[in-house]
Amino acid sequence: MGRLVLAAAVVAGVPVLLVGYITLVEGALVALPTRRAAAVRPWLWTAPGFFFLCVFLVYPTLKTIQLSLFGPDSSGFVGLANYLAIFTQSATQVALRNNGLWLVLFTFLTVALGLLIAVLTDRVRYESFAQSIVFLPMAISFTAASVIWKFMFDYRPAGTAQTGTLNALLTLIPGFQPRAWLVNAPLNTVFLILASTWVWTGFCMVILSAALKGLSAEVLDAARIDGANEWQVFWRVIFPLLGGTVAVVTTVMIVFSLKTFDVVYVMTSGNFSTQIIAFSQYQQMFINRDFGKASAIGVVLLVAILPVLAFNLQRFRQQEAER
Amino acid sequence: MRVMVLSKAAAPALPRLVVRALGRVPVHVTIAAVCCLWLVPTVALLVSSFRPPNLVATSGWWTAFRLPLAFTVENYAAVLTTYNMAPSFVNSLLITVPATVIPLLIAAYAAYAFAWMSFPGRDWLFLAVVGLLVVPLQTTFIPVLTLFVQLGLTGTFLGLWLAHTGYGLPLAIYLLRNFIGSLPRDIFESALIDGAGHWTVFFRIVLPTSVAALASLAIFQFLWVWNDLLVALIYLGGQPDVAPVTVTISNLVNSLGQGWQLLTAAAFISMALPLAVFFSLQRYFARGLLAGALKG
Numbered sequence: 001m002g003r004l005v006l007a008a009a010v011v012a013g014v015p016v017l018l019v020g021y022i023t024l025v026e027g028a029l030v031a032l033p034t035r036r037a038a039a040v041r042p043w044l045w046t047a048p049g050f051f052f053l054c055v056f057l058v059y060p061t062l063k064t065i066q067l068s069l070f071g072p073d074s075s076g077f078v079g080l081a082n083y084l085a086i087f088t089q090s091a092t093q094v095a096l097r098n099n100g101l102w103l104v105l106f107t108f109l110t111v112a113l114g115l116l117i118a119v120l121t122d123r124v125r126y127e128s129f130a131q132s133i134v135f136l137p138m139a140i141s142f143t144a145a146s147v148i149w150k151f152m153f154d155y156r157p158a159g160t161a162q163t164g165t166l167n168a169l170l171t172l173i174p175g176f177q178p179r180a181w182l183v184n185a186p187l188n189t190v191f192l193i194l195a196s197t198w199v200w201t202g203f204c205m206v207i208l209s210a211a212l213k214g215l216s217a218e219v220l221d222a223a224r225i226d227g228a229n230e231w232q233v234f235w236r237v238i239f240p241l242l243g244g245t246v247a248v249v250t251t252v253m254i255v256f257s258l259k260t261f262d263v264v265y266v267m268t269s270g271n272f273s274t275q276i277i278a279f280s281q282y283q284q285m286f287i288n289r290d291f292g293k294a295s296a297i298g299v300v301l302l303v304a305i306l307p308v309l310a311f312n313l314q315r316f317r318q319q320e321a322e323r
Numbered sequence: 324m325r326v327m328v329l330s331k332a333a334a335p336a337l338p339r340l341v342v343r344a345l346g347r348v349p350v351h352v353t354i355a356a357v358c359c360l361w362l363v364p365t366v367a368l369l370v371s372s373f374r375p376p377n378l379v380a381t382s383g384w385w386t387a388f389r390l391p392l393a394f395t396v397e398n399y400a401a402v403l404t405t406y407n408m409a410p411s412f413v414n415s416l417l418i419t420v421p422a423t424v425i426p427l428l429i430a431a432y433a434a435y436a437f438a439w440m441s442f443p444g445r446d447w448l449f450l451a452v453v454g455l456l457v458v459p460l461q462t463t464f465i466p467v468l469t470l471f472v473q474l475g476l477t478g479t480f481l482g483l484w485l486a487h488t489g490y491g492l493p494l495a496i497y498l499l500r501n502f503i504g505s506l507p508r509d510i511f512e513s514a515l516i517d518g519a520g521h522w523t524v525f526f527r528i529v530l531p532t533s534v535a536a537l538a539s540l541a542i543f544q545f546l547w548v549w550n551d552l553l554v555a556l557i558y559l560g561g562q563p564d565v566a567p568v569t570v571t572i573s574n575l576v577n578s579l580g581q582g583w584q585l586l587t588a589a590a591f592i593s594m595a596l597p598l599a600v601f602f603s604l605q606r607y608f609a610r611g612l613l614a615g616a617l618k619g
Contacts, residue, residue, distance in 0.1 A: 003413060006480075010421050018428045019526075026522040041521065042442035049433030049492055050448075052426075055470075056489020057455050060463035067465060120354055123347070132605070133358045136365070139601035140594045141550035143569040147576065147590040148364045151371065151583055161382050163583070165367055168383050198364065259459050262552045266573045281461055282556070291465050298462040309457050316453045 021048065061302065068295035072288070082296035092297075094273050095280040098189050102260060102276060105190065107253040109197045111246060114204025118212055119234065121205075131209065135202035142199065142262035149195035150267050155180040185273035192263050192274060200256065204249045211245035212238070248315075251308045258304050277301060372398055372587035379584040398588040407563055407571050408589050415549055415567040415593075417480055422487035422548045423541055429488065430495030431503075431537070435525055437496070438504035439511055449500065455493040463490075464557050471558060478565055482558050490554070491544050502536040503529055539607045546597055568593040 025044045029037040071078050086092045117134055121127040137145060154164030158177050162168040167178040182188045215238065223237045239246075261278040268274045270283070277297055284294035370384045373394045378387070387394070403409040436442075437449055467486060468477070476482030506529070514524050530537070552569040559565050561574065572589050579585055 003417065007417055007420075010417070014421050014424055015428065018425070022432060022522060022525070026520055030520075038440075039442070042436045042440040042445075045436035045440070045521075046433045046448075048429045049496060052429065052485070052489040052492050053452070053455060056467060056486060057458055057463060057493070060466035061458055063466035064462050117354075117357055120350055120357075123350055124354060130354050130358055134361050136361070136598075136601060139546060139597040141552065141569050141597070143550070143552050143572050144590040144594045147572065147586050148368045150576070151367060151587065152364050154581075154583070163379070163381075163383050165363065165383070165385075168385075198361065202361075255457060255459075259461060262569075265552065265556075266576055269577065278461055278553075281464075282553075285465065285468075285557075291469075295465050298459065298464065301459045302462045305457055305459055309454055312457060313450065313453060316450070 018048075064295045064298045064302075067291055068299045069292075070295075071292050072290040074291050078292060082292045083300070085293060086296055086300060091275070092277075092280050095275045095277050098186075098274065098276050099258060101186070101189055102193060102257040103254060106193045106196055106200075106257045106260075107250055109193070110200045110204045110253050111250055113197065113201045114249065115208050115242075115246070117201065117205045118209035119238065122209065122212055131202075131205060134205055137199045138202050140199075142196075143266050145195060145199050146263050146266035149191075149198070150182070152195075153181040153191055155183075182268055182274075183272050188268065188272055189274050192267055195267070196260065196263050200253065204253065207249050208242065208245060211242050215241055251311055255305055255308050258301060368587045368590060371583055372591050374398075374584055376582070376584045380581065398584045399592070402575075402585050402589045402592065406575060406585060406589065407566070408568065408592050410564070411566055411568045411571040412592065414480075414565055415569075418483050418487075418555070418567055419545055419548045421480075421484045422491070423545045425484060426488040426491035426495050426544060427537060427541055430492055430499050430540075431530065431533070432525075433492075433496045434499035434503050435521075435529055437500040438506075452493050452496050456497060458493075460490060460554065468557060476558075478559055478562050480565065483555065486554060486558055487544075487548050487551075491547070495540055495544070498540055499533065499536060502533055506532060535607070538604075542600060542604055542607050546600065549597060 022045070025041075029041055029044070032040065067074055068082055069077060069079060087096070117131075121130045124130070152165045153167075154162075155167055155178055156162050156164070158171075162171055162178055164178075166181065170176050171178055181191045219241075220233060220237060223233050228236065259278055260276060261282070264270055264274055264276055264279050265282070270276075270279045275283075277300065281294050281297040281301075284290045284297065367384045370387050371379055373396065374384065374387055375393055375395050375397070378393060437445060471477045471482050474482075476485070510528055511524060514528060519527070549567075550569065551567075552573060555567050555570050556573075559567075559570065561570070563571070563574075566574070568589075572586070572593060575582075575586060575589055
């Protein structure tokens with residue numbers, strides 16, 4: 001009951017509050033001379049936005065950099081000891097190594113499969129139907145996708161009926177023993193990556209497919225008339241022309257692979273050496289209660305993403321120049 | 324048969340056609356295989372969620388279609404009542420709706436100012452917004468959590484709304500500014516000359532013409548918050564009374580272990596709403612998602 005009241009209050013109250021703010025602002029600005037009002041107005045319209053950006057992104061990022069130089073309870077300056085610990089302790093080393101594997105394999109698989117499916121479906125009439133199927137997992141949570149794939153990888157001892165689809169299929173091969181896919185490192189990380197690939201391939205596919213549609217048919221036909229086979233057309237013409245889009249999609253996948261958390265948390269709880277950096281941070285925060293190391297991990301992630309940030313800014317400036 | 328009969332009728336042209344048709348077989352087969360690979364896991368989940376526990380534990384989901392058929396909705400009844408999924412579903416809604424509305428409106432104000440008002444440092448401030456797009460949330464958790472503890476906002480929906488607003492804003496401001504900035508200049512100038520204030524221009528002209536952009540963005544933000552696990556874990560803790568569906572499911576995965584009929588039912592409940600959005604608003608969904616590519 002309390003929840004319903006809350007829901008009603010929020011649904012009605014939030015828009016009233018927000019619209020009321022601008023109404024008040026404009027009402028107050030009428031009292032000012034036109035030129036003063038024009039100078040003040042932009043700041044009042046952007047104020048709520050800047051407030052949230054500062055409180056939830058700017059200030060925390062700066063504060064995290066500071067906290068990463070302090071001890072577990074944020075008192076006592078420790079210099080770079082937290083960073084040293086991250087790169088030398090075996091648990092976080094495993095996490096860094098796994099993240100490296102995620103970065104390479106996940107990025108490669110999603111982009112390559114996305115491109116392959118985009119190019120193949122471009123040649124058939126049921127393109128949008130096939131693409132919808134591959135794109136569908138993007139709608140669901142990683143938590144649900146983790147349940148789906150944990151069930152696919154399920155393991156029952158040899159001799160009993162296999163309920164996991166992968167083991168059931170493989171045990172059709174004579175002599176194949178069912179395996180606990182999510183237990184044995186380092187292959188288990190690969191299976192977590194495969195589950196995530198299932199989710200994100202559709203994303204790469206849709207973006208690359210849109211770019212593919214933008215290529216001029218004349219260029220492709222000219223290459224074919226000149227005697228290029230489909231394989232050559234793809235590698236010599238299509239792929240180079242899609243280069244920019246491939247780069248964008250690749251950076252998005254890299255950013256995602258660095259920050260990934262849900263799949264590991266739900267499917268293995270970070271056990272069996274599957275932990276990754278974001279998971280280590282969660283552990284440091286809530287299990288070890290070490291805010292210094294957790295902050296340092298946050299900064300490491302930020303630094304890893306800086307090149308992507310620079311790339312985005314550069315691309316944005318190019319777009320602005322073209323406007 | 325048909326092909327042979329035809330090839331007699333039009334001999335010179337057809338071998339090439341046949342070769343081309345045959346050459347396309349691998350393409351169709353590959354696409355079919357890909358579709359299977361992408362559908363089977365979801366179908367397995369759906370089928371298992373309707374099977375009785377003893378069968379789920381002892382046989383594969385593909386045997387469900389052998390006679391006699393044995394399907395049940397008891398798993399859904401069980402997870403909804405006994406395992407907390409019904410209140411979690413309500414929690415997810417309570418978290419998601421405000422966390423979508425608030426950032427969208429605030430971003431629209433800022434985007435309008437960025438696009439159609441001039442102020443010192445405007446371009447640099449917008450560049451900063453673009454930079455904030457990729458800041459990993461992990462870099463913000465500890466100071467925000469400390470702040471929330473001091474203000475008593477941990478474990479509250481209000482805290483989560485505010486956090487999702489902050490995290491959703493860079494993308495929303497970026498996209499809406501690009502959209503609102505591309506509206507023709509004339510409509511603003513004529514409206515302002517006619518004596519309409521910025522309030523009128525914004526609510527009567529800008530918002531109605533931006534419905535498509537707002538819808539794409541709203542769908543993106545809605546799904547992002549609905550599907551979020553990490554932010555909820557950090558700021559709500561594991562408290563079951565405020566947990567959204569994602570947190571409840573991840574707890575069930577740990578506590579139920581092999582209770583697949585329950586886990587699959589719970590997962591499907593969490594997927595129902597996003598899937599409905601996906602099928603009914605697919606075009607907006609894809610557009611919002613493509614635009615969201617930059618989000619950190």
